Amino acid sequence: MLRKKLxxxxxxxxxxxxxAVFAGAGYGDSGKHNKYxxxxxxxxxxxxxxxxxxxxxxxxxxxxxxxxVGFTGGSWGSALDSKGCxxxxxxxxxxxxxxxxxxxxxxxxxxxxxxxxxxxxxxVTVVS
Numbered sequence: 307m308l309r310k311k312l313x314x315x316x317x318x319x320x321x322x323x324x325x326a327v328f329a330g331a332g333y334g335d336s337g338k339h340n341k342y343x344x345x346x347x348x349x350x351x352x353x354x355x356x357x358x359x360x361x362x363x364x365x366x367x368x369x370x371x372x373x374x375v376g377f378t379g380g381s382w383g384s385a386l387d388s389k390g391c392x393x394x395x396x397x398x399x400x401x402x403x404x405x406x407x408x409x410x411x412x413x414x415x416x417x418x419x420x421x422x423x424x425x426x427x428x429x430v431t432v433v434s
Contacts, residue, residue, distance in 0.1 A: 343367060344390060346426035348412050355405040355432055358398055363414055363426055364391040370416040373425070377412050378405060399432055407434045 344365035353359055361375050361382075368390050374383045375394055384392040399405050414426030 342414075342424075342426045344414070344426055346412065346414050346428045348428050348430045351429070352431045352433060353399050354434070355399055355407075358396045359430055360393065360395045361397060361412060361414075361428075362391070362393045364389065366390040366392070366414070366416065366425060370418060370425070372416070374415045374422070375412065376415065377430075378410055399430065405432050407432050 344363050344367075346361065346363045348359050348361050350357075350359060361377075363373060366373055366386055368386050368388065372383055372385050373392055374381050375397070377397055378400070380397075382394045382397060384394050386392050409429050409431045412428050412430055413424050415422045416425045417423070418425070
């Protein structure tokens with residue numbers, strides 16, 4: 307069986323394409339739930355409307371800049387430390403005057419290739 311050897315420029319082009327595909331795969335495009343590079347945790351995870359909670363994250367890509375955390379229409383920003391970690395304390399479980407019982411997403415976002423992309427997700431449960 308004869309095997310043809312790819313020219314070195316073709317190998318480089320194939321390698322560049324592979325890296326580009328995998329570099330974009332870790333950050334949720336088109337609203338798909340992909341694995342995120344970092345962790346996102348809310349504490350406490352069960353609370354009452356009007357209570358406050360803290361969001362922490364670690365392992366985020368510092369080259370993408372700060373993190374913005376979204377919860378029930380509000381947003382809070384934080385810088386990352388050198389390890390890609392952050393903490394945002396005192397996020398209120400409010401939406402208007404009260405927040406009905408239920409489970410609500412808490413999402414982290416960063417700018418990826420010029421647009422805001424979800425890079426972390428967790429949730430909190432509001433009880434009555």
